[in-house]
Amino acid sequence: GEANAWFNLGLSLEKVDREQDALGAYRNARELYQTMGLDDKVQNCNNAIEDLSQPQKPVVSRTRFWGWLRRFWGWLRGWFRR
Template sequence: MNRFFMEIDDRYAEANSLFNQAIRLTKLYQYREAREKLRQAKQLFAAIGLDDRVEKCDQAVNEIN
């Protein structure tokens, strides 16, 4: 796999991990921390052009609010 795709894959994995952490934090009623994780995940998803995942982050934030 070339370096470009490896970097994208790493950012996707990081963003996905942040998103999953946010979901777990929400279940623990730690909303401030969950929002921050979602913000970080959204930035990474946007940077690699995954608009559907950006939208999913927005939906998750709206469910918290």
């Protein structure tokens, strides 16, 4: 239902690096799961919120790397087609 939709939205937002929006979605899902008495789902939300709330280690952005690689590959293919 609606709680699952909020939780899945949180997962999607987390994947596109929108942590604050993902936290809000997880909190909405947690509130609905609590209302329904689904303790295991509440715990899943708590785990996701806790993971997002911890300071992130600085890592090279995978998205930036793959974007660079895709552009480089396109340039290289174009260069060989000349």
